[in-house]
Amino acid sequence: MRLLRRIGLVLAAPVLAIVFSVAVTSLVLLAIKASPLDTFSTMLNYAAQPRTQVLIINSAVTYYFAAVAVAVGFRMNLFNIGVDGQYRLAAMLAASVGGAVALPAPLHVVLILVTAMLVGGLWAAVAAVLKVRRGVSEVISTIMLNFIATGIIAYLLAPGRLAVTTQGSNNLGTKPIPPSGQVPGISLIPGTQAQVYGLIVLAILVGVAYWFVLGRTRFGFDLRATGMSEAAAVASGVDVRRMVLSAMVISGAVAGLVGMPQLLGASYTYSLDFPAGLGFTGIGIALLGRNDPVGIAVGCLLWGFLDNSAQILNLENIPVEIVQITQGIIVLSVVVAYELVRRYRVVAEQRDVARALAATPKDEPALAGGAGS
C-alpha cells in the first residue's frame, strides 16, 4: 500500500501537469473554434505513421543530450541556462574541425565529438570559474555567455573566416563534413525510408553513464549531496568548489553533444539555419523528467511528439504554435505540481507519524521513515 502510494505520488505530478496543459490547450482550441478531440486525434494519427515516428525519435535524441546536460547541473543546484550557447558554439567549431580534416571513419567521428565536448565544456567552465573564484551567479553569467556565443558564431560564420557559401543559396555554412566523419542512420522503424540518427546509441550511452555516475559512484554521491545540502557536503569533506567546476564542465561537455545528431546525421554543416534554442527545451524536459534518465527519455519523446505531429495542424488551419503554448504550460504546471505533491507528502507523513505515535506503545520504535523531506 505504501509502495503504491509512493509510485502514485511520483507519477502524480507529471500526469497532473500533462492533463492540465491538455485541458488548457483544449480551451484555447475551443476559443479559436476548433474541435480539441479532432485536433488531438489528427495529431495522434499523424504520429502513428512510421515516418513521423522516425522524426519524433530523432528530435528526442537531440533533446536527450540537452536535457541530460541541464539535469547534471540541476542535481547539484546549478542552473546551466547556458546549454544553448554551449551547444551552438560547440557544433559550430566541431563542424569546422570536421570539415577541415580527413581521417579514417571512426577517428574522424571521434575527433568531431571530442571537439564538441571540449568546446562545450570550456564554454561552461567560464561560468564555473566566475562562480567559484568571483561568486558570480551561474544564471546571469550563462545568460550573458549565450549572447556572447551568438556574437562569436556570427563573427566566425562569415566568408573568409570559417564559412563557405553554398551554390545557389544565400545560406552560409561551414565546410561540409566528408563521409568519413558522418554517422549513418539506422533503419529502426519498418515501413519507411527515413532513418533514425545513428547517434541514438550515444544518447543511450550518455543516459546509462548519467545513471551510473550519479547513482553508483562516489563522485555522483558527492554531487547530489552538494545539491541537497551544501553545508552537509562540506562537513563530510566534499570540496564544493571542485564539485561546481566539474559538474559545470560535465554539463557543458554533454551540452556540446546536442548539435551532433543533426550535424553528423543530417546537415553535415553548421549553417545559419542550424536549430537554436534547444537549451531551453532541455530545461523544460529535465524539469518534466525530474532529472531521472528514464523520465527524461519519456519527456523527450513527448516533446518530440508535440513538435513533429503539430506540423499536420497547418493543413487544418490551426497555428502550429499551439504546441509551444502546450509545452510552456507543461513546464510551468509540472513544477507547480511537484511543489503541491511535495507539500501533500509532508502533510501525509506528519499525519502518519502522528497516527503511529498514537497507536504504538511507548517501548516500541515508532516508525522507520522520518517526517519532513
Place this chain on the structure above:
Amino acid sequence: MSLTNDRAIDSEIVTTSPGAWRMRDWRSVLTAVGAGILLLSAVRVLTSADALTSAGTVGAALAATVPIAMAGLGGLWSERAGVVNIGLEGMMILGTFGAGWIGWQHGPWAGVGSAVVFGALGGLLHAVATVTFGVDHIVSGVAINILGLGVTRFLASILLEGTPGGGRTQSPPIPPVGSFSVPGFGALDTIEKKHWLLISDLAGIVRGLTTNLSYITILALLLVLLTYLVLWRTPFGLRLRSCGEDPYTAESLGVNVYRYKYVGVVVSGALAGFGGAFLAVVAANIYREGQTGGRGFIGLAAMIFGNWRPGGLLAGAGLFGYTDALQLRSAVAVHALLLIIAIALLAGAAWQLWRRRFVSAAVLAVIGAGLLTWYLRTDTLPGQVTFVAPYVTTLLVLAVASQRLRPPKADGQPYRRGEGR
C-alpha cells in the same frame, strides 16, 4: 538564488537608506560624467569621428536606452520585492504584440495601454507561480519566456493574418505618437557644426536630448524617477523593499508579504510590457516577431550593472544604448570607441599605480595596451563586437565588482508565510 556568494554579501556594509547618498556621491558622479564627455570630445577631435557626440547619435542612443531601461526597471521592482525575474524577455515580447495588435486599430496610446496589460499578465503568471506556489524563480522565468514567445506567435498567427500590410509575423503599421522638442535648443545645431572641442560636443548632446523626444520616451524617463520616489521615499516602497531584504521580519511587523511581492512582480511585467510597447510603437512603428532581440536580458544586465538602483540601471542602460546606437550610425565612431576604452583603462592603470595597487595596475595596463594596439592596427570593428559589448561588460562588472554589488538580501529565496525561523 542570490547573485553573489555569502562572503560577498557579508563583507558589504551598505545602507540602502537614501541618506547614504551624500553630496560627495553626487560630486563624484558629476566628475565622472564630465570626465567622460571630455574624453569623448578629445577622441572625437583626434579621430574626427563626429558621430561620437552628434545630436543624431545621442537621440538614437536615448531611443535605444528606453526599452533596456524599462526592462531593467521591471527587474528592479520584482527583485526589490525578492523575486528574481528572468521572464522579462517573455513579458516584453507579450508587450510588443499587445502594442502592435491594439495599436494599429485604436492608435498608439491604446497600444501602449494594451502592451502594459499584456506584460502585467505575464508578471501575474510569474507571481502566481513563484509567490503562491513557491516555484523556483528561475524555472518560472524560463517557462514564461517559452510561453510568452509561444502565446505571442500563436495570437499573431490568428489575429494578424490577413490584416492590411500585416501577417503572421508582423502587424500593420501603428499610427505615430507625437514628439516634443524643447524650444530654442534646435539652434545648437550651428554650434555643433563648428566642431569645437567640448563646446560642440555639449551642444550635440544637449540637442540630442532635447529635440524630437517621443512622448513615450518622456513618460519612460518619468517612470524611472517615479520608481525611485515610490520605492525609496514612501512607506509603501519601504515595505516592498523589506520583502526583498528579509520577508520574515517584514511579516513579523505586519507586512502582507505576498501582496507586496505580487505588486512588485505585476508592476515588473507591466514595465517590461511598456518597454515592448516602445519598441513596437516608437522604434519600429509595427509589431515584428523577434523584435525584442534579447533586450529583456540586457535590461536585467543593466539592473545588475546599476547595483539594483534606479539611477545605476539608467546609467547602465544608457551605456548599452549608446554602444547600440553608435553601431547603427557610424563604423568610424565604433572604432574610435575602442580608443576611448583603451585610454580609460590606461588612466585607470595610472590611478591604481598611484594608489600602489600594482597587480590591478598591471592588469589594466596590459588590457589597455592590447586595445590600443587593436585600435592602431585596424580600421573597423566587426559589428559583433558592439553586439556582445553589453554582455561582456556585465560579465566583467560581475567578475571585478561582485564583492561591491549588493542585491536584495532575500532575492530569489522562497518565502512561505508563517514558516520563518
